[in-house]
Amino acid sequence: MNIYTNEEITKDKIAAFFKLHWGSSKMVISSGIYDCSTLDGFIILNEEDKIIGLITYIFKEKECEIISLDSIEEGKGIGTHLVQAVENLAINRKCKLVKLITTNDNLRALKFYQKRGFILSQIINDAVEKARKIKPEIPFIGNDGIPIRDEIELIKVLN
Numbered sequence: 736m737n738i739y740t741n742e743e744i745t746k747d748k749i750a751a752f753f754k755l756h757w758g759s760s761k762m763v764i765s766s767g768i769y770d771c772s773t774l775d776g777f778i779i780l781n782e783e784d785k786i787i788g789l790i791t792y793i794f795k796e797k798e799c800e801i802i803s804l805d806s807i808e809e810g811k812g813i814g815t816h817l818v819q820a821v822e823n824l825a826i827n828r829k830c831k832l833v834k835l836i837t838t839n840d841n842l843r844a845l846k847f848y849q850k851r852g853f854i855l856s857q858i859i860n861d862a863v864e865k866a867r868k869i870k871p872e873i874p875f876i877g878n879d880g881i882p883i884r885d886e887i888e889l890i891k892v893l894n
Contacts, residue, residue: 741776752786763866764836777820788813799825801835839885840877853889862886
């Protein structure tokens, strides 16, 4: 599985991926407002050169924050490879931890990250209501009919 940096893929291709899968490349979470198409990241392409996995991240001092993770073909190790690439980069940059934020309805993400050593760190109540003031297209109902209200921060301490 070949992993590319986002610098090796055209910005138009990355922006089109976010538009298709997220509606836009704008991410509004309690840690900030981000244009995911401009963030550092890693990408996995299929045989037809289509993006099937993409992760974006930022560094703040000795912390790395994963901003987005998408795996189009689940169960093939794509998400795991991308998270490991970010963790390895964070270790090389002497980071103490990797963190991320997901929403309360994203049970698949909560399961995925916990299986990879992340722990629940913080619940930010009603964070999505605040995010909707900036990005009103955030839906009110999410996965499995669960109302989207809160953000959950997960962390993984690096050795």
